Structures are given as structure tokens and as C-alpha cells.
Amino acid sequence: MDRRKFVALTAALALGAALTACGNDESGDAGDNSGVTLTMLMGVNNIYPEQQRAWFAEVSDKFKQETGATVRFETFASANDELTKIQTSVVAGQGPDVYALGTTFTPTAYATDAFVELKDDDWNKVGGRDRFLPATLGISGPDKDHEVGIPFASRPFVMAYNKDMLAAAGIDKPADSWDGLRDQAKQLTKAGQYGLAIGYADSFDPWKFIWAMTTQAGTPVVQDGKAALDGANTKLAYQTYLGWLATDKVVDKAAVGWKNAQAIAAFGEGKAAFLPMVSASSKVTLDKSKVAGKYAYAVMPTIPPGATSLPSGGVAATSILSGDNVVVAKYSKHKDLALALVKLLTSEEMQTSYYKTFGELPTNQAAATALGSDPALAAIVESAGKSANTPFTGGWSQVQLALTNVVVQSIPDLSAGRVDDAKLTGLLGQAQTTAQEALDKAK
Amino acid sequence: MNKRTATRQGRPLWMFLPGGLLTLVVIAVPLALALYISLLDLDQYSIREWVGAEFIAFDNYVEAVRDSHLVHAIGISIAYSALVTIGCLPLGLAAAIATQDRFKGRGLVRSVLLVPYVLPAFVVGSTWRIILQPDGIANRIFGTEGLWLNGPRSFWALVIVQLWAGWPLVYLLAAAGLQSVDATVHEAAALDGAGPWAKLRYVVLPQLRGPVSLGLLISFLHNVNSFTLPFVLFGVPSPYDVEVLPVLTYVESFQNFEFGLSVAMAVVSLILVAIPLAVYLRAVRLDTGRGPK
Structure with missing residues (x-):
């Protein structure tokens, strides 16, 4: 066989294989x-x-x-x-x-x-x-x-809380504002016990917090195809979320490496009073843990950071x-x-x-x-x-990733006990660019 | 010229057909497709009718270099792979030489040395992830504090873990090389009055050059391409200091759905691994089919 024939045969075979793969046999349901x-x-x-x-x-x-x-x-x-x-x-x-x-x-x-x-x-x-x-x-x-x-x-996402710990501290129910929750968490933090259990290293949790706080503030991260990741309320949301560990010290320092499951485990061992951002599936783990029978679920706060009531335009979303x-x-x-x-x-x-x-x-x-x-x-x-609901745009995955990325890159500072204002602003600027580009591409 | 054609005609070229066809289907066609896709604006909006995606020439490459973290990721990938490869050399050689002479339990020791290499990267990653947690065993044993899986130290965590998982390859090839050093060479060297060090330096090591450099090359390529270990160890989005090329490529494809951009990155990484490979093939003359001189 000469070379030309060889090439022709190979091409024919490859084409045949491709056509077979594309073939289809239509049939009705009747x-x-x-x-x-x-x-x-x-x-x-x-x-x-x-x-x-x-x-x-x-x-x-x-x-x-x-x-x-x-x-x-x-x-x-x-x-x-x-x-x-x-x-x-x-x-x-x-x-x-x-x-x-x-x-x-x-x-x-x-x-x-x-x-x-x-x-x-x-x-x-x-x-x-x-x-x-x-x-x-x-x-x-x-x-x-x-x-x-x-x-x-x-x-839907809710918050688990340790009934015994709250009762011991004289708290009758979880706060309905994020500031209130932080204050309760401070009150509940003592030797061997933290106010909150948070999975800072989780791939999904962080953006859900930021989404909730900004939606409640009436300035959602995405509205009408426009990203608002560099807005004041978004920054306040990050400062609040990161601040729990860095400055308020109401979260175990080790939480910088935790995923959601490790946060659940810490709460299950009775080392934290509140466990926000869990679904009903956490019940399986918690019912087998040390806190079985001692915990209950409540909705997460719906009043955004820095506020004492729902601002106008704010949506009292309890969960995505x-x-x-x-x-x-x-x-x-x-x-x-x-x-x-x-x-x-x-x-x-x-x-x-x-x-x-x-x-x-x-x-x-x-x-x-x-x-x-x-x-x-x-x-x-x-x-x-x-x-x-989160915004209905094909670019949402990118927005979600950009929101999470801000937390990932802030972890070194968080571990050192600070929230660097300039760095956070820089990260939010980058996230805004990425998110807006993704939204602009959306069809 | 005439002579060459004559000898070619005598060859049964049709015997290339099965292998050639396989190469075409398994390598050439996907590669050509990848090159083509890297020139398309292919994303979640166009994937269904991907052939109709807009042709944007080299825009993906421009975007990859200018707007993405590609250059940074290449830097990280090469730096850590080089460090790991360099680190593998003394470890692998030392282990191979130490287990060369017969002693009781040698088989067991040799097997144990291979354990890190045969463990799936996922297992290695998960285990080290636990070890390197802020309240994990590593910090407790070394009395250190803080982060290993994010921040500047994460780069060294990646080097250490990849080294731990990868060095047995060099050991394996070095050990195989040692087997092929003829006993008579050792005897001759001993007769000439060579001590253990001289024997190692002038007799053994030169003979190991081939297998060990192959081991180092494979190790380097493996590290540049390693996805699972950094992915499991650090998760996505990657911390800035360990944003390696395969994970970046993955994120663009499977989280951001920028398939065209991602494939452009993959093509760049292909070129990246082709360079050391070409150097190696040149060095051992495999590409000319004539063997080393």
C-alpha cells in the first residue's frame, strides 16, 4: 500500500467512527x-x-x-x-x-x-x-x-445552637441580627468553649454568609447584571465574617483550616455554642454526637451587620x-x-x-x-x-468563586489575628472585576 | 537520494497501520481538537453547539497571559517541581545505596520505602491535610504555630508533601541501575585499591547517570502535571502561593466554564512539559534512533 492510500484509509476509518458516534435512532413515546x-x-x-x-x-x-x-x-x-x-x-x-x-x-x-x-x-x-x-x-x-x-x-440553611450553653449564659433565644449574634457569641466564649463554629476553609460556606448579609442590607452582590462586590456593605460583610475569628475571637483559631464538616464536628463535641450555615442533614451527625438532645435549630439572623432593623430595600432572607x-x-x-x-x-x-x-x-x-x-x-x-434565590445568571458560578476567593486569600491574615483593610479592599476590587466580566459575558 | 528511496520501498510500511491509527485516534485527533478549541470562545453558553462557538484566534492566549494568573502559576509549578526533583536525588540515591547490600529484612525495607509512591495521591493529600491543619500533628511536633495550608508556608508544604510522595521513583530507578552494575567492576575497583567513597564516586555513580536522570525527568514532569495532590491538599480556589498550573486550568474549565481559555492554558502547559522532554530525548539520542554515543 502506498502512502496516499494509507492516509485515505485512515481518514475514512476516523470519519466512520465519528459518524457512528453521532448517529441516532429516533423513537416516540406513544x-x-x-x-x-x-x-x-x-x-x-x-x-x-x-x-x-x-x-x-x-x-x-x-x-x-x-x-x-x-x-x-x-x-x-x-x-x-x-x-x-x-x-x-x-x-x-x-x-x-x-x-x-x-x-x-x-x-x-x-x-x-x-x-x-x-x-x-x-x-x-x-x-x-x-x-x-x-x-x-x-x-x-x-x-x-x-x-x-x-x-x-x-x-434550606439554618443555625444549630447549644440549648444548655445558651441557658447557662441566660440567653433565651438566638439573636435576630448579626451584631446581636456576635455579642451573644462573645458572651458564650470562655475557656474551652467558643461562641461560633465556622468553616473558613470550606469551598462554599463563605460566599453564603456574604450573600446573606449583603442581601439583607439591600445591596445584593449581583443586581440587574451589575456586580457590587466592592461596595461598602460587601466589605462590612467580610469584615464581620472574618472579624469573628480575627478580632472578636469568638471562633477557634483552628477554624481557619476547617471545612463545614469540621465545624459540625466541633459543635458536636460541645466546643461551640452556635453553628450557623448547616442544613437538616447535619442532624444525622449531631444526633450521634455529645450534644445529642441538647441542641436545636433556629433561623440565622436576618438583620445585616451594623443595623438593628431591616434596612429599606433589604430582604430578610434566612438562607439561599x-x-x-x-x-x-x-x-x-x-x-x-x-x-x-x-x-x-x-x-x-x-x-x-x-x-x-x-x-x-x-x-x-x-x-x-x-x-x-x-x-x-x-x-x-x-x-x-x-x-x-441567588441571581439567575450563567455567570453565578464565577461570582461565587470570586466571593470565596476573597476569604481564601485572607486566611493568612486571619490566622495572624487581623483583617487587613487595604488588602481586603484590593481583593474585593479584583473580585469585582472578575464577577463583572462574568456577568457581562452572560447571555 | 535514490538509494534512500529504494530502501524505503522495501519496508513493509503497512505494518504501521494499527499503531498509526491508534496514534491518530488517541493522540493526533484530540490534540488537533484541543488546539482548535483553544482558538474558540467556548463557554457554558456555547458548549452545546461547540462547533459554532466564535473563532477568536489567539485571544484566549492573550487573556491567559495578560488577565489570568497563568504566568504566576507557571512560576509556582516550575519552582516547586524543580525543588522537589532536586530533593528526590539525594534521598533516592541514598536509599538505593543503603539497600543495595544484602541484609536481614532488606526485602521488607525495600517495600516499605515504596509505600509513599504507591499510595493514591488522594490518600496522600487527605492524610497530609489532616497532619498540616493549624491544630494538627505537624504544628504540635515541631512546636510551630499557624498555617501550612495557606500563606507563604503552603508553598513549602507542597514541596515537602510532593517530595515525600515522589522520591521513591528515583530510588526505584537508582536501585534498578545499581543491579546492573556488574560485580566484576566492583572487584576490579577494589583490586585497584579504591575505597568505598572512590568506588561510589568513580564507578557506581557514572553508571547510574542514565536511569537516575530518567527518574528525575519523570519526577519533574509528574510534578508539573500533578493535579490531585495540590487539589486535595489546598482545595479551590487555590491559596495564592500554591496556585499551580493544573489546578488553575481545572478551575477555568470546571468552575468558571471558560473552556477555550482553559484549553489555551493546557496547551501552554503541554509546551512547558515538552521542553525538558525534548532536552532529554536529545541527550539520550532516542529521537534519532541511534542510541547514545
Whole structure:
């Protein structure tokens, strides 16, 4: 074989392989669904692995009874895993039919234009838009007519507090302002005990605090496509958050290296009075810890730093709108079946059983109302209703990272017991530039 | 000229086909795609129809050099990789020489020495992360205070941990090299009155040059490309002092969704690792197929 033939053959083979990969066999949903398999991608549940497997089997059985089709569940171990899977599926045009996504990731998913926008007809197929708690629909799409995310689970953030420690210090309930919380924390800090447990080295916690404080102050970090990371209130939020450890000394110095789990562990050992920014899933760990039975949940403060009441324009957000949305891939060949699966997953019965198994709150209105009467859950249910959505922009991930980066780069100073004003201003300036660039690119 | 063509025609070139095809599919096509993507404005908004992403020529490269931390990250990556590689040399050689002569339990010692190298980077990273916490064992043992995983000391933490995990490779190659030094050479040197030091300096070490320099090269490339260890040890966003190239590339792709920019960075790092590789291939003449002279 001469060289030209060799090249031609190689090219033909490569092209053939590429064409095969792009091929697709269209088939409808009408009629008999037996033999059809839907795939759903979900995060693996490390706290309840066995229960999750059982739940998969239960859903699959129920779905088979209802439609004749089977559901296969795939899991991802981390957000990165999930993203890789979404990217490859989106590019290849094949993969899971239904995805469960974290709420803050929904805008990014929307930006890819790879998921079904729900029209009235589609909402009807999942049981109607009004079957969901209104607050949980806050991050389903940029507006009511362009929604891709169907609320599936709610995980609002709250604050755990040690009832014994508060009682011993004569504090009847956690403060409703961040300044008040700081003062209570000071009062509760003594030998071997700190007022607050904070995971300063966590990859997500820091931005949630800054987001909450600035939203409450009426100057959210992103508004109408404009970033305000270098505003006075943002700086005050950082000074407050970093100040707890650096200047107020109400947090263990070691917390500069803590992730969320280590903060929970410290609270569980009875070394801290307050543990802000945890979801109901912390209950599993805390109920096995030394503070079992001695702690309760409360909503986090809603009055921003430096204020004694909610300023005008401020939103009394108790938490980011947090949980899972499900989305249906546009490339799915079984859209109606996928919507039928979502209908099943968000039914009152399944939502209640999901809560009982995994501790994640229902997004189904009827199921949530039934739970609201449980006093142990009161604060969490309250927070679910008072959560506010993060801005719906495809650039949010970058904003989030820029917000966290300010804390990461401030840790050396924090460890040395100071919040360097000039350095913080510089970092916020950089973060502002990064965030604004990301927002400008958003389409 | 004529003579060369004649000999070429006699060769069964078709036998290159399986290997050639594999190289094409596994290396050439993805590489060409990567080069192409690095010239596109590819992000979360265009990924679905990525072929249609806007062609922006070298803008990604300009942005990488001018607006991102790329240059800083290259500096950090090269500096720490060089330090680790230099550090591996005495450790690896010493361990190889110490375990060269037969003694009781030598097999066990040799195996134990390899433990850091065979542990997955994720395990190494998580373990050292615990050790280096502000209230961790490292600070307690050395009576130090403060941070190892952020701030200026984090750079040294990265060097130390990567050194701990990486030196056995040099040891392994040095030990293999030692095996190939013929016993008769030792005898001849001894007959000539060479002491242990002279034997090491003039007989053993020259023979180890090949395997050890290969070990150092692999070690350097491995460090420049190492992602898991710094990622697990320091998390993202990276503290400024340990913002290494692979983690920066990862963040651009998987946190900021700037795929084009990220691929441009990856191409730069490819060039970066190609330089020492080319120098090495030149040195051992593997590229000419003639072997060392």
C-alpha cells in the first residue's frame, strides 16, 4: 500500500467512527413503553447509601407499574463528576434523560440551553406548577415563562445552637441580627468553649454568609447584571465574617483550616455554642454526637451587620434557596415519560417518603404543609419559606468563586489575628472585576 | 537520494497501520481538537453547539497571559517541581545505596520505602491535610504555630508533601541501575585499591547517570502535571502561593466554564512539559534512533 492510500484509509476509518458516534435512532413515546429505559442522574447520598439504593428500586418499580417503562439511576460522587457528565452528554447529545441538579447550578444548566423549558402543557404533565411551594420555584428559570428546573428537594440553611450553653449564659433565644449574634457569641466564649463554629476553609460556606448579609442590607452582590462586590456593605460583610475569628475571637483559631464538616464536628463535641450555615442533614451527625438532645435549630439572623432593623430595600432572607431541581434533557427521546417520572417523584406520597428517608424537605406543597406542624422542624420549614434565590445568571458560578476567593486569600491574615483593610479592599476590587466580566459575558 | 528511496520501498510500511491509527485516534485527533478549541470562545453558553462557538484566534492566549494568573502559576509549578526533583536525588540515591547490600529484612525495607509512591495521591493529600491543619500533628511536633495550608508556608508544604510522595521513583530507578552494575567492576575497583567513597564516586555513580536522570525527568514532569495532590491538599480556589498550573486550568474549565481559555492554558502547559522532554530525548539520542554515543 502506498502512502496516499494509507492516509485515505485512515481518514475514512476516523470519519466512520465519528459518524457512528453521532448517529441516532429516533423513537416516540406513544403506545407500549415496555422495554423503554429512562436514565436519571443523581448525586450519591453518602449519609444514607443503602436507603438510596432501596429508594431507586422503589421508584423504578412504581414507575414500571404506572407506565411500563423502567428507570435506571446513575449517580455522581461530586459536583465535578456531575459537571463532566453534563458536559459530555450535552456535547454528544446523548446521556441521562433526567438530571437532579443543585439549585445554584440551575442557572448554569439553563445557560447551556440543553434542557427542556417547561411550557404550560409540560407543567401539567408533572402535576401542575401549583403543586410546588412557591418559594422553591425561585430558581427554576430567569422568569416564569422560561423555567427549566422542577423543584425536587429543599435543603434550606439554618443555625444549630447549644440549648444548655445558651441557658447557662441566660440567653433565651438566638439573636435576630448579626451584631446581636456576635455579642451573644462573645458572651458564650470562655475557656474551652467558643461562641461560633465556622468553616473558613470550606469551598462554599463563605460566599453564603456574604450573600446573606449583603442581601439583607439591600445591596445584593449581583443586581440587574451589575456586580457590587466592592461596595461598602460587601466589605462590612467580610469584615464581620472574618472579624469573628480575627478580632472578636469568638471562633477557634483552628477554624481557619476547617471545612463545614469540621465545624459540625466541633459543635458536636460541645466546643461551640452556635453553628450557623448547616442544613437538616447535619442532624444525622449531631444526633450521634455529645450534644445529642441538647441542641436545636433556629433561623440565622436576618438583620445585616451594623443595623438593628431591616434596612429599606433589604430582604430578610434566612438562607439561599437551596436544594435540588430536576431538569429534562432536550436530547431525550422520551420527554413525556421523563415528565411522568418527575410527576411521580414530586407527588405528595413520594415527597413525604423521601423526607422520611433522607431528611430533605418536600417541595410539594401538600407534603410540606403536613410537615410544618412538627416542632422539631419548625425552624427548617420556616427557613425554607424565607429562602431567597441567588441571581439567575450563567455567570453565578464565577461570582461565587470570586466571593470565596476573597476569604481564601485572607486566611493568612486571619490566622495572624487581623483583617487587613487595604488588602481586603484590593481583593474585593479584583473580585469585582472578575464577577463583572462574568456577568457581562452572560447571555 | 535514490538509494534512500529504494530502501524505503522495501519496508513493509503497512505494518504501521494499527499503531498509526491508534496514534491518530488517541493522540493526533484530540490534540488537533484541543488546539482548535483553544482558538474558540467556548463557554457554558456555547458548549452545546461547540462547533459554532466564535473563532477568536489567539485571544484566549492573550487573556491567559495578560488577565489570568497563568504566568504566576507557571512560576509556582516550575519552582516547586524543580525543588522537589532536586530533593528526590539525594534521598533516592541514598536509599538505593543503603539497600543495595544484602541484609536481614532488606526485602521488607525495600517495600516499605515504596509505600509513599504507591499510595493514591488522594490518600496522600487527605492524610497530609489532616497532619498540616493549624491544630494538627505537624504544628504540635515541631512546636510551630499557624498555617501550612495557606500563606507563604503552603508553598513549602507542597514541596515537602510532593517530595515525600515522589522520591521513591528515583530510588526505584537508582536501585534498578545499581543491579546492573556488574560485580566484576566492583572487584576490579577494589583490586585497584579504591575505597568505598572512590568506588561510589568513580564507578557506581557514572553508571547510574542514565536511569537516575530518567527518574528525575519523570519526577519533574509528574510534578508539573500533578493535579490531585495540590487539589486535595489546598482545595479551590487555590491559596495564592500554591496556585499551580493544573489546578488553575481545572478551575477555568470546571468552575468558571471558560473552556477555550482553559484549553489555551493546557496547551501552554503541554509546551512547558515538552521542553525538558525534548532536552532529554536529545541527550539520550532516542529521537534519532541511534542510541547514545
